[in-house]
């Protein structure tokens with residue numbers, strides 16, 4: 412019977428799709444709309460072959476019982492697109508408007524939540540060190556992601572030229588190139604200075620805390636893949652872990668403007684950022 416099933420007979424039925432997306436949603440907050448059914452089918456099809464399963468219905472049942480397979484499916488279904496100096500205008504706002512506010516304390520802790528392969532936290536670290544406003548030994552940048560493969564790549568810290576495709580004037584103006592050493596094969600390796608301040612950890616935003624208080628959270632292009640309930644849970648999790656007066660920066664297509672969350676909306680260098688109120692309601696300086 413098994414051998415009579417060609418690859419194409421194993422379609423992702425609507426019932427199996429709904430079961431799989433429910434399980435992925437419970438685990439990671441991810442949300443797949445109905446028009447993503449073929450994408451999910453394409454990404455998970457090889458797992459049926461690997462596991463010797465006859466149908467996606469069998470795979471859906473397997474996912475509910477097998478934590479290892481659930482992690483594998485999550486790896487395959489997440490979008491890990493990222494590159495260095497992505498979202499330049501927000502990075503300029505970080506450098507010009509946010510970093511200076513932490514200079515008097517000479518200490519800052521930044522969290523890149525959903526950091527993928529690490530280009531974002533290394534970029535933030537390069538901007539921080541390059542600003543010269545905070546002593547390097549008092550700069551901490553955490554990068555976390557639900558993908559173990561991405562975290563392994565981030566720890567390795569060697570990137571192909573496509574990771575450096577942002578070539579705007581502002582990116583060049585930041586003059587951070589020397590933190591990413593050019594190799595003869597065209598790749599770049601992050602410098603020891605960046606490695607010293609960046610720390611990576613595998614973590615699910617739905618259930619994991621990172622220790623200590625965070626001054627600035629960058630969570631860009633992550634919430635867009637989640638449903639409303641999970642987005643709110645993640646954002647409230649940030650709020651709890653942020654220091655008073657701390658900043659949350661989301662991706663351009665992600666907004667809290669319609670959500671009932673306790674952040675204050677601020678505009679810095681024409682960019683919208685979210686701020687946790689100071690305990691006394693005052694400014695951070």
Ligand SMILES: C[S@@+](CC[C@H](N)C(=O)[O-])C[C@H]1O[C@@H](n2cnc3c(N)ncnc32)[C@H](O)[C@@H]1O
Nearest residue numbers: 439489490491493525527556557615616631632
């Ligand atoms: C599109 S990448 C964004 C990378 C980077 N922030 C940027 O803007 O370039 C989204 C990342 O979020 C991660 N992610 C999705 N759901 C997550 C969750 N529940 N917990 C932690 N990371 C998650 C994915 O694994 C993926 O690497």
